[in-house]
Amino acid sequence: xxxxxxxxxxxxxxxxxxxxxxxxxxxxxxxxxxxxxxxxxxxxxxxxxxxxxxxxxxxxxxxxxxxxxxxxxxxxxxxxxxxxxxxxxxxxxxxxxxxxxxxxxxxxxxxxxxxxxxxxxxxxxxxxxxxxxxxxxxxxxxxxxxxxxxxxxxxxxxxxxxxxxxxxxxxxxxxxxxxxxxxxxxxxxxxxxxxxxxxxxxxxxxxxxxxxxxxxxxxxxxxxxxxxxxxxxxxxxxxxxxxxxxxxxxxxxxxxxxxxxxxxxxxxxxxxxxxxxxxxxxxxxxxxxxxxxxxxxxxxxxxxxxxxxxxxxxxxxxxxxxxxxxxxxxxxxxxxxxxx
Numbered sequence: 016x017x018x019x020x021x022x023x024x025x026x027x028x029x030x031x032x033x034x035x036x037x038x039x040x041x042x043x044x045x046x047x048x049x050x051x052x053x054x055x056x057x058x059x060x061x062x063x064x065x066x067x068x069x070x071x072x073x074x075x076x077x078x079x080x081x082x083x084x085x086x087x088x089x090x091x092x093x094x095x096x097x098x099x100x101x102x103x104x105x106x107x108x109x110x111x112x113x114x115x116x117x118x119x120x121x122x123x124x125x126x127x128x129x130x131x132x133x134x135x136x137x138x139x140x141x142x143x144x145x146x147x148x149x150x151x152x153x154x155x156x157x158x159x160x161x162x163x164x165x166x167x168x169x170x171x172x173x174x175x176x177x178x179x180x181x182x183x184x185x186x187x188x189x190x191x192x193x194x195x196x197x198x199x200x201x202x203x204x205x206x207x208x209x210x211x212x213x214x215x216x217x218x219x220x221x222x223x224x225x226x227x228x229x230x231x232x233x234x235x236x237x238x239x240x241x242x243x244x245x246x247x248x249x250x251x252x253x254x255x256x257x258x259x260x261x262x263x264x265x266x267x268x269x270x271x272x273x274x275x276x277x278x279x280x281x282x283x284x285x286x287x288x289x290x291x292x293x294x295x296x297x298x299x300x301x302x303x304x305x306x307x308x309x310x311x312x313x314x315x316x317x318x319x320x321x322x323x324x325x326x327x328x329x330x331x332x333x334x335x336x337x338x339x340x341x342x343x344x345x346x347x348x349x350x351x352x353x354x355x
Contacts, residue, residue, distance in 0.1 A: 018352055019093050023217065026097035027236075033100055034210035034237040036107040037119050038065070038244020041206060043252040044275070044302040045198035048309075050253055052268030054188045055195070061249045063192070064199045065242035071203025072241065076234035077227070078283050078293035079205055083123060083212025084230075086292045087144050088131040093221070095130045096213045098348055102126040102341040103209070110329060117329050118297035123209040124148060125334035129341030148294060151286075155278055155296040156304030163274035163308030170266050171312075184265055191269040198276035202298050203238060204283045209295065210237035267309035275305040300330060 045068070046060035055063075084091065091099065103122040110117040124145075131141050170178075177183040211233035218229035263271065278301050287293040303326060 019221065022093045022097050022352060023221065026093065026100055026217075027211075027214065029097065029100040029104055030211045030214065031236065031240045033104050033107070033119075033123075034207075034240025035244035035247075036104060037206050037210055037237075038068070038241040038246070039248035040107055040110070040117065040244075040252055041119060041202065041299055042245035042249025044298045045195055045202050045272070046249075046253055047302060047306065048263055048268035048272035048275075049191050049195045051306075052191065052263040052265050054191050054265060054268065057250050057253055060195060060253070061245050063196055064202075064249065065245045067196045067199035068203035068206075068245070069238040069242050071200035071205075072207035072234045072238035073203075073231070074200075075204035075283060076207035076237070077230040078287040079208035079295045080212040080215060080230045080233055081208075081226075081287075082144075082292040082295055083127070083208040084215030087124065087127050087141055088135060088138070089140070090216050091127070091130065091213050092134075093217055094348055094352060095134065095345060096217050098344040099123070099126040099130050099213050099341055102129065102337050102344055105340065106333065106337050117326075118299055118333055119206060119209045120295045120297045121152075121330060121333040122337050123212070124295070125337035126341040127213065128334070129338035130345055132338070133342050133345050151282060151294045151296050152300070155282055156300045159274050159278045159301045159304040160308035160311075162277065163271045163305040164312045165308075166270035166274055167267055167309050167312035170270060178266065187265050187269055191265060191272060194269055194272035194276055198272055198279070198302075201276050201279035201283065203241065205279050205293075205295055205298055207234050207237040207241065208293075210240060263306070263309065264313070267313045270312070271302075271305040271309040274308065275302045278305070297330070 042061055042064050046057070046064050049055045050057050050060050103119070103126045106122050107117065107119055128141065128145065131138065135141070174183065214233060215226060215229050218224045218233070219226055224232070275298075279296065279298050282296045283293045303323070307323070
């Protein structure tokens with residue numbers, strides 16, 4: 016077996032581990048509101064997450080897989096796929112172990128940028144794509160926060176007399192579970208590219224697989240890992256986000272979850288329709304933005320600012336840390352492993 020085959024096998028193994036990490040760390044994103052408001056148990060929420068995130072990955076995952084695979088750097092070689100995935104895995108695993116909900120998207124894109132700087136230097140196309148992504152990363156949580164706050168106020172004004180009715184609240188609880196499913200679908204479409212998107216060009220070159228087929232197979236591969244991650248370790252971060260930022264009720268939970276689902280779905284779908292590339296955003300940051308928006312509508316004093324500050328600090332460190340790690344790993348590996 017040649018060196019490329021060994022490195023590819025290792026990289027795909029790490030990609031599956033990355034997908035597992037995605038499920039473990041980001042199962043909180045679509046489920047935090049429903050669990051935090053007491054509508055559904057953590058166990059049942061995670062099962063729904065696993066099912067609908069897989070559906071989203073298979074139906075629309077190719078939109079962001081294309082961006083990750085070829086939209087940031089022109090091409091990713093076999094060794095690059097390995098070191099990018101390893102860098103992101105190390106960072107995500109560390110933060111998941113600490114119970115911190117970080118951005119898996121930032122982790123992968125930071126690692127790709129580190130690889131790109133070593134192999135290609137500061138390409139204009141890479142800088143342009145990174146600027147678009149950065150703008151989307153800033154806008155998405157603000158959109159989620161504004162939409163969530165608006166929905167919360169609208170529901171309270173439109174149904175103020177019915178909110179004291181137990182049957183109406185029960186009906187709203189089912190809508191919240193529906194929003195969880197939609198949010199999980201959007202998550203799968205957005206995040207599956209983080210797990211295996213770096214192997215699009217590798218699959219084309221080494222396996223002779225057409226790009227559309229490669230993207231679907233990689234989406235299937237990633238969706239299995241995401242589902243397993245959510246089912247086995249997803250509860251750890253759910254407990255951080257569902258209960259510690261703010262205590263949610265059914266109304267605030269529904270407003271936050273629906274806002275988060277819509278924002279993630281639109282950022283995946285609309286840029287792909289107009290520009291040919293989806294914009295991978297941080298589903299975790301969008302989710303926290305949506306929770307803050309609902310919290311501001313409910314009781315702004317109840318928002319846990321220290322938890323938010325800790326999460327923001329971790330997010331801010333992610334891109335530079337993973338980029339530096341990826342650069343070092345690729346440089347060291349390229350001296351030790353002879354690949355083509």
